[in-house]
Amino acid sequence: MSVFFNKFRIGFIFFICAVGLVYVYVKFAKLAFYPQKKTITAPVTIERGSITDRNGKPLAVQTNFYHFVVTPKLIKYPDEFAERICSPLNMGIQEITQKIQNAKNANFIYIKKKISQEQYDELIKIIDENNYYNFTRFDKIPGRLYPENSLASQLIGYMGDDGTGLSGIEYSKQNILSPEPNPDATGTIHGSNVYLTIDSGLQYKLEKIAKQSMEETQAESLMLIAADAKNGEILSYISLPSANLNEYTSASTQEMTDRASVTAYEPGSVFKIFSVASFLDSKSITADDSFLCDGIYQRKTTAGETIRITCLDHHGWLNARSALKYSCNDALAQMSEKITTEEFLSYIRRFGFGERTGVELPSETRGSVKNQNDRYWSARSKPTMSIGQEISVSALQMVQAATVLANKGVQIKLTFIKKIADIDGKTEYEHEPTYGNRVLKSSTADYLLSCMETTAKSGTGTRASLRDISIGVKTGTAQMADTVNGGYSNTDFLSNCMAIFPIENPQIVLYIVIEKAKGETYAGRIVAPVIAKAADEIIDHLGINREGAASLEHSGRITIKENLPLSIGKVVPDFTGRPKRDLIPLLARDDLNFVIKGEGWVADQNPEPGTPITENMTIELDLE
Template identity: 40%
Template sequence: MSDTEDNRHTSPPPSKKRFIIFASMLALAALYIVVRYVVVMVNPPDTNPFGPRRSFVERGPILDRNGRILAIQTRLGNITLWKPEADDMETLIRELSPVLETPPEVLRDTIEFSYSDFVYLKRRADQSTVKAVEEAKAEGRLRGVGIEPIVGRIYPEKNLASQIIGFVGDDNTGLAGIEYAFDQQLGPNDGSPGGSQIILTIDANVQHILEEIARKTYTENEAEAVMLMAMDPRSGEILGSASIPDFDPNDIRASDERSRMDRPAIWAYEPGSVFKIFSLAALMDSGAIRGNTVFTCNGRYERVTNLGERITIRCLGSHGPVTARDIIIYSCNAGAAYAADRLDAASFYQGLRNFGFGGRTGAGAPGETAGFLRPVERWSERSKPTITMGQEIAVSALQMVQAASAIANDGILIPPKIVSRIVSPDGRSVRPYESGQAVRILDSETAQAIRSYMVDVTSGIGTGWRANVEDLSLAVKTGTAQLIDSSTGAYSDEDFIASCIALLPAESPSLVLYLVIVKPKSEYLGGRIAAPPIREAAEALVDYLGIPRGRNPQISHSGEVSITANPAAAIGETMPDLTGYSKRQLLPLILREDIRVEVIGDGWVRRQNPPAGTPVSPGDTVTLELE
C-alpha cells in the first residue's frame, strides 16, 4: 500500500474536518459570551472592560399650551421573578399583590402559565412601585424578585387627551398620537443630549371639562362613543378634543384598539343635518339661492329624473313655504334638497371642497382621514340633494370644526392645529407649527346670514333650543344621521349619530363646540340628547375662557339679512393706526400677498411696526403685537 493510500485512510474526510472547525468556533463563541456575562455582572459600569455603556438620552416632553406636562421621560423598572429562588410562592404573591396593584389571581396565573422560570410580573413600573420592591427586598423578603431598570415615559395626567398624546413602545419610540407623529423631534438627534419640546394648543383644563361632559354623555346614552371638541376659530387652535372611551397610556396593555382611537381625526362618518349650514352657505354664496328664496315643503322632496327614476326624500314634518332661514331652524330636508336643485353638481362639489371636505386638515394628528366626497363624475341623480342634508358624504370631526371656522370668521377658513410650537432642547429655538393658510371661501354677508339663522335655532321653534344659554348668544345647528347597516348595506333603523355644533358668542365667535354621540340607545335625536351637553360645555367654558356674557338682540327677518360687523383692518399706501383692532379684524391682512403681515400674540393690537403714517410698499413686512 502506498503512502498516499495510507494518508487517505488515516485522515478524516473534508466534511468531518469542517464539522470539527465549526464546533470549535461555536465553543469559543459560547465561552466568550459566558466570560463577558460574568465580567459585566462583576464589574461596575465605570470599570466595564468591554467599553462604556450607551449613555442615557432624554426624550423631549409634551406640554399643554400653559406648560402643563402631559408626557415626560423618567426612570422605570420591570419587576421580574426567577422562580427557582422563590421560597414560598403563595406568600410572595400575597405580599406582591398590593405593591404591584395586581390581583393575586392574576399574579398566580402569570407565574404558573409562564413557559420559563424567568417571569415578568409587571412592566414599566413607576418609581414608587420600584422603591417599595427595593425596600421589601432590603428586609429579606420577596426572594427571587428582581428589578430591571429601564428608561420610560410617564403621562402624569393619565387618561387626559390620551388619544392625542399617544404612547411609546418598550424601546421608547413613538407608536401613536403626537408621540408617533413627532417622534424625530421628540427623540434626540445630531448629538443632542435631549429631544425637543412639543407644545400643544390643548388647554388641560378645557380638555378636562370636555372629557367630563363627554364621559357623562357616553354613560347616560349608553353610546358606542362620544366626541366633543372645542376650537378657537380665529386661530384654528384646538383647545380640547375629548374622545370616549379613552385609555391610560401609562398602562397601554390594559387598553384596546377602540379606546386608543383618536376618533375626531381618523374616523369618518355621515354628519347628518348639521351639514346643512355648509350646504346652504355654498348654495347662497354661489348666487343659486338667496335668503328670501322660497321653497315648498309638503313633508317630502320628490323629483323624477330624465331617465324616469323617482327620487323621494322624507322630511320630519310638513313645513310649508320655507326660506334658507327656515331650512336651518326646522332642519327641513325637503327644503334643502329643493335648494340644491338650483345649482349644478360641479359648482356644488367645489363649494364643499372649499370648506375642506374630501381633504385632510393637516392639524398634526397622525393617520388623519380625508373623509369621503366622491368626484362629480361618480354622482347619481340622487347625490346632490342627499349630500345637501349630510348623507352620501363622510367627514371627520376635525373637518367639521375647520368648516365652522369659515362661518365664524365671516367667510375666512382657518385650518385647525393641535401643535402650537416646537422648542429646541436648549430652549433657544422656537418653531411655530404651521397647519395651513387662512383663505376666504365665502362672502362675509353669507357667513353672517348663516350665523343669524343658527341663532334662531336656539329659539323656542328651533331644533336646538335645549342648547340655549342664558345671557349668551349661540349660533347652533343640530343633526341626526342614520348609520349604514353593514349586514344589509342599507341605512339602519336602530343605529344613529346625534350631533350639535355651536359658535359663540354668535355675533363674533371666539369658540366652536362640536359634539357627536355614536349609536346612542333609546333617544337618538340630536336636538334632544346632543344640545344639552353643548349647553353644559358652553356654560363651563365661557366662564373659564373669560368670554363676555350679555346676549345681544337677535335679528328677526323675512329674507336676506345685513349685519353690521366690526370694520376689518385695511392697509393702503400708508400705515394706519391699528391699535385696538382684534385678531379677527386683522384676518383680511393675513390673506394679502403683496405685503407680509406678522401677528404676534392674542387679544388686541397694542404695538405695531411700522408706525402709523409710514409709507407701505409691496414686499414690506408689518408686525402687529397683540395683548
C-alpha cells in the first residue's frame, strides 16, 4: 500500500481535484455575474377588427386604455404627487391623496382605471420630469372606442376589459373580430372587420324621430326597425332608451336592454294581418264572405264555457278587407271559427312565430305560441290569438313575418351582417338573400297588401298615409299584462304599427312599438304619425321615387357658388345648407355657444333664423 500511494501519485490526484474545483467556480461565476442569452418568443398580440355601418363608417374601433397603478408606501410626498397628476386624470387632489393615504402600506393600488392614450401620454411626461418611475406603472389593456356613442348601441354591443365582447355584435362575432391564435403563432394577428347592414346616416335620422316621439308620448320605451324587403337587410334598428357605449358601465339595465330582440309581448291588432292571411290562404273564408259585427263576439261551448270578446264599435256587415280596415275583433273571432285549430297554428308557425329569427344577436327570444296540449289552452284561445292576444312575439319576428307579404308569400331571413373583410379589405363573406319556404300563395300576399293600403287610405292607419307614395299599414293597441295583480292592466298599453311600402313594389318593411305611453295610447294616433315621418326620411334617404316628383332635363354642368363668410349680427342667421367647414370658425366665439351634431351640411337649426341674439345663447345645428 505504501508503495502504491507514493508522493507523485498523491500529488497528481490533488492536482486533478484542484483543476476540477477551479472549473466549477469559473462556471458558477459566469452564471452568477454575466448576463445570459435567452431565447424569447415574441408575445402574440391580437388587433381586434372594427365594426362599421354598411358604408364603412366606423362604429367600434380598436384602441388602448391603461390602468394607472402606484405603490403608496414608496410615495414620500402624496400631496405634491396628487397636485401634479390630478389634471390629466380629471380628479381632485384630495380624492387622489385620500386613496394613497387609505392604502399607505399597500404594495399597489389603482389610482384610475381605463385612462385614454392622451391621458397616458400626459402622465408619462409628468412621471419623466419628476422621476416617479420607482412607484408608478401602467397596465396596458385592449380597449374599444365607439365614435357614435349611443347610436345603435344595443346592436353594436360592448367589449369588456379582457377583450371579450359582452353583448350585441361584439359578443356574437367575437371569434371573427378577435380570433384565437394558433399555438405556434407569433407577432400580430388582425381580426376581421364586420360591416353591418344598418346605414348610420339613416339610423341617426330615425333615432331623432324616435326620441322626439318618446318625449311627446312620455313612453317608457320604444322599438323601431326598418328592413329591406328585397333582401332582409336591416337598415335601422332602434331600442330606446339606449346606452352611451363609451360610458357603458354606468348605464342602467333599461338602457342596456335590446328590446327588439329579447322582449316578447302580445302584439294586439297588428297580428290580424297574419290571421286573415291564414284564413284566406287556407280557403277557410273568401274575400267576399261577410260577418256581422254587433259589438261583441259571444259563443257558448258544448262544455258550458262562455266566450266573450268585445269590439270597439258596432261595425255591421264586414268582409276581410273592411274587418282589417276597422280592426274589428268581432269579425276576426268569427273568421277564426272557419279554420281548424291545427291549420291555424300551422300557419302561425310557418310565419316564424314561436321560433327565433336567427339574426346575429345573442339571447333572442322565441316568443310563445301555445298548442292544444298546453295547460293554458281553452276554447277562447283560437279566437283570442286571431286578434293578437294569448300569443307573444318579438319585434324581429313581426318584421320577418311581414316579409312574407312583401315577397309574394315567401319569407326572407333577416340579417345584420352586410359583409366581413380582412385588414386589407379582402371580402371574406358577403350577404346574399336567404329565402325560406313559401308561406302564402302569391295572390293571398297581394290581397293582404291591398287591404293594408286600404287601412292607410281610409281606416285606422290614415295618419300614416304618405299621399305621394303608396303605403300599407296595420295598427294595434294592446293591453299589457298586469305583473302585480294578474290579468291585463287598465293603464299600461302597447301601441304598434306595421308598414310596407311602396305597395306596388315593396321595398321597405317598417315597424314601430311604443310601450306605456302616458295620456293618448291609441296606435292610430300616436304611432301611425311616427310611421309617416320615418317612412318619409327613408324614402328621401334611399332616393325612392315619389309619384309626381318634378323632373327636368339638365345639361349635367353644375356651377357651385362659393359661400360668403358667416357673419352674425343682432339676429340668428339662416345656417341651412352651410357645410361643416363654414361653421368651424364659430366655435372660437366666447359670447355664443354652438352645438354641432352630425356630418355634412346644416339641415336644421335651433333657434330659428331671425331670433334676436342674446349673450351666451346656445345655437344647435343638425348636419346631414
